Amino acid sequence: MGDNTMLDLRNIHKSFFIGTPNEFEVLHGVNFHVKEGEFVSIVGQSGSGKSTLMNIIGALDRPTAGEYTLDGVDIEKAKDHELSILRNKKIGFVFQTYNLIARTTALKNVELPMMYAGMSKGERADRAKMLLEEVGMKDRMHHKPDELSGGQKQRVAIARAMANDPAIILADEPTGALDSATGRLIMDIFHKLHEEQGKTIVLITHSPELSQETQRIITLKDGTIMGESTGTWQGLKVKEDA
Amino acid sequence: MLITENILVALAGLKANIMRSLLTMLGIIIGIASVIAIMTVGNSITIMVNQTMQDLGANNLQMGVMQKSQNNESSDTGMNYGEGYVRELEDSDLISQEMLDDFTTEYKDNIQYVLLTQDIATRWDNAKVSKGNTSANVNLQGLNADALKFKNLKMISGRQFIGHDYKEAKRTCVVSDKLVDRLFDGEYDSVIGKEIEVTVSGNYYKYYVVGVYEYVQESFSFGASDNPTTDIYVPYETARIQTHNQNKGIQYCDLVTTIDTNNDEFATQVRDFFNIKYYSRNDTYEVVCISMTSMMDSMNSMISMIQLALSVIAAISLVVGGIGVMNIMLVSITERTKEIGTRKALGATNGSIRLQFITESVVICLIGGIIGILAGVGLGTLAVKFMGYEAAVSVQSIVIAVGFSMAIGVFFGYYPANKAAKLNPIDALRYE
Ligand SMILES: Nc1ncnc2c1ncn2[C@@H]1O[C@H](COP(=O)(O)OP(=O)(O)OP(=O)(O)O)[C@@H](O)[C@H]1O
Numbered sequence A: 001m002g003d004n005t006m007l008d009l010r011n012i013h014k015s016f017f018i019g020t021p022n023e024f025e026v027l028h029g030v031n032f033h034v035k036e037g038e039f040v041s042i043v044g045q046s047g048s049g050k051s052t053l054m055n056i057i058g059a060l061d062r063p064t065a066g067e068y069t070l071d072g073v074d075i076e077k078a079k080d081h082e083l084s085i086l087r088n089k090k091i092g093f094v095f096q097t098y099n100l101i102a103r104t105t106a107l108k109n110v111e112l113p114m115m116y117a118g119m120s121k122g123e124r125a126d127r128a129k130m131l132l133e134e135v136g137m138k139d140r141m142h143h144k145p146d147e148l149s150g151g152q153k154q155r156v157a158i159a160r161a162m163a164n165d166p167a168i169i170l171a172d173e174p175t176g177a178l179d180s181a182t183g184r185l186i187m188d189i190f191h192k193l194h195e196e197q198g199k200t201i202v203l204i205t206h207s208p209e210l211s212q213e214t215q216r217i218i219t220l221k222d223g224t225i226m227g228e229s230t231g232t233w234q235g236l237k238v239k240e241d242a
Numbered sequence B: 001m002l003i004t005e006n007i008l009v010a011l012a013g014l015k016a017n018i019m020r021s022l023l024t025m026l027g028i029i030i031g032i033a034s035v036i037a038i039m040t041v042g043n044s045i046t047i048m049v050n051q052t053m054q055d056l057g058a059n060n061l062q063m064g065v066m067q068k069s070q071n072n073e074s075s076d077t078g079m080n081y082g083e084g085y086v087r088e089l090e091d092s093d094l095i096s097q098e099m100l101d102d103f104t105t106e107y108k109d110n111i112q113y114v115l116l117t118q119d120i121a122t123r124w125d126n127a128k129v130s131k132g133n134t135s136a137n138v139n140l141q142g143l144n145a146d147a148l149k150f151k152n153l154k155m156i157s158g159r160q161f162i163g164h165d166y167k168e169a170k171r172t173c174v175v176s177d178k179l180v181d182r183l184f185d186g187e188y189d190s191v192i193g194k195e196i197e198v199t200v201s202g203n204y205y206k207y208y209v210v211g212v213y214e215y216v217q218e219s220f221s222f223g224a225s226d227n228p229t230t231d232i233y234v235p236y237e238t239a240r241i242q243t244h245n246q247n248k249g250i251q252y253c254d255l256v257t258t259i260d261t262n263n264d265e266f267a268t269q270v271r272d273f274f275n276i277k278y279y280s281r282n283d284t285y286e287v288v289c290i291s292m293t294s295m296m297d298s299m300n301s302m303i304s305m306i307q308l309a310l311s312v313i314a315a316i317s318l319v320v321g322g323i324g325v326m327n328i329m330l331v332s333i334t335e336r337t338k339e340i341g342t343r344k345a346l347g348a349t350n351g352s353i354r355l356q357f358i359t360e361s362v363v364i365c366l367i368g369g370i371i372g373i374l375a376g377v378g379l380g381t382l383a384v385k386f387m388g389y390e391a392a393v394s395v396q397s398i399v400i401a402v403g404f405s406m407a408i409g410v411f412f413g414y415y416p417a418n419k420a421a422k423l424n425p426i427d428a429l430r431y432e
């Protein structure tokens, strides 16, 4: 795995309701670095600012102050249009609530990022099928989201996140709405992406066990990083052997 | 590529909310349907009127003695309406045979026929020829030699009128084969010389049949029937006597011009000829002359004006429909805020979001437009059929309607689509 910096956030501040009496700061100068190929988790109490940080990392929101480069791209200077392209090509999102597009099939959902990337119809259908096969959802590809279980929806969402072979996957509590067995299945898919394809992954979780499975664990408290520890995860193979 | 995808998404959305979609489209449907129906009716009437006028002869001029238009003398003194008493038409005001002869000699290169007609019974008079229990509906009309020639009748038996029929105002007539079929068992030869009696609102007119012509159905008639109202022709002079038209002159006549004549220019020449030479000292009456083509033109432009005015009114309902579409698009965008956020997270640019929603609104309007066109063509055709004419759908108006409904889609879809496009991705994603 390379030593290249994937995420570089320096002294990030984020405030809401700026210029109103209700103005308050959620992130108070966060420094956060992730190298290419790392699997990092962010933990912390509810309201500590994890999602707020993740949204800044995902270029869905802009920090109030601070510097941020993603895979060499200076985010504060990028225009809205450039951020769209960046999200499309470099970032794969996995949400707690799946966020599949209703009324369209699993296949079309996975094709969507490729459509926005301008890929041809045949090419994106082929790739979408391949990705769905990887997450074990090929036999359900013509089903619509409301015909799928939570775990199935999240697997489709992961396939969709992988659509344009992104540099980084950002997952905000991807197992938060699933039972532990299904959560386990989803985690294994992340491990596979990390170990077999060398994907950089940032995961937010409330589960101490799942965070232990990552290489680095970042603890956020009241909008500042309180500490960092190393996970105990030995890799998928070790677990299978045990 | 993105477009087809967007259309599919839009259709899926419409299908998921069929009732709402239909109600949204209703304004567009009603608007387009009324415009198309108006256009269809107008178009059909235009064609019918033109056809009828064509039948009457496109290279006809209508000439007649009419009261002088007032504006020459009175307009400078201001309001003169109902100023007074208008002298009644007298024999000396009419066009005499001498004047007509003078005129036809002067313009013999321009004039093919001078048509003189005298109606005794038109189609509204319910004139009948009866024999036993059966009867045939007829129009009864007196024609001069030119007018009869101009009819270009195809004779089945007998003859047309000759000199003394006119000069002595003989009670002779020419009837249609349909009448003979109905009343005389189709014996076209033996009917010649027989006397028939025409009843016109309590009056009786008797004639001797001298000829039978082949009836040709009018291009626009009130439905085909086996008992059509056919014409009986009698000599012009006979008709004048029978209608007690004792005038010594002619008030109206039609002129059929030669092919090389420019009718509009000739109409002016006719007016000038009579008014300078014979009517310059007439205080009340003058000769007017208009060409059938200019009459057709003004008729057509009048119909177009009415059509346009009605269409503008109908188009207002299109604007109302468009506002309805805009309203439902705003609702739909609010409902789908999270979807918009997700699409943006997946890399949709503002432009592609805008395109998606404009496509959706265009699809709504286009489907509404197509339903409206079908309904409009149906209604228009029904109305025209009800009036007894042939329906002529205006293809042009359909093309315009399709274009117009798409334009409404773009116009009223733009604001909501732009609103969606400009949503901040994280605000959209967090929307509950
Ligand atoms: N768009 C916003 N507008 C106003 N306040 C916000 C907004 N987004 C987040 N906040 C506030 O910022 C703080 C941090 O929220 P955030 O969602 O980042 O917490 P979190 O660590 O993800 O919590 P959880 O574990 O419950 O998901 C909260 O107090 C929240 O109310």
Ligand SMILES: [Mg+2]
Binding pocket: A050, A051, A052, A172
């Ligand atoms: Mg959160």
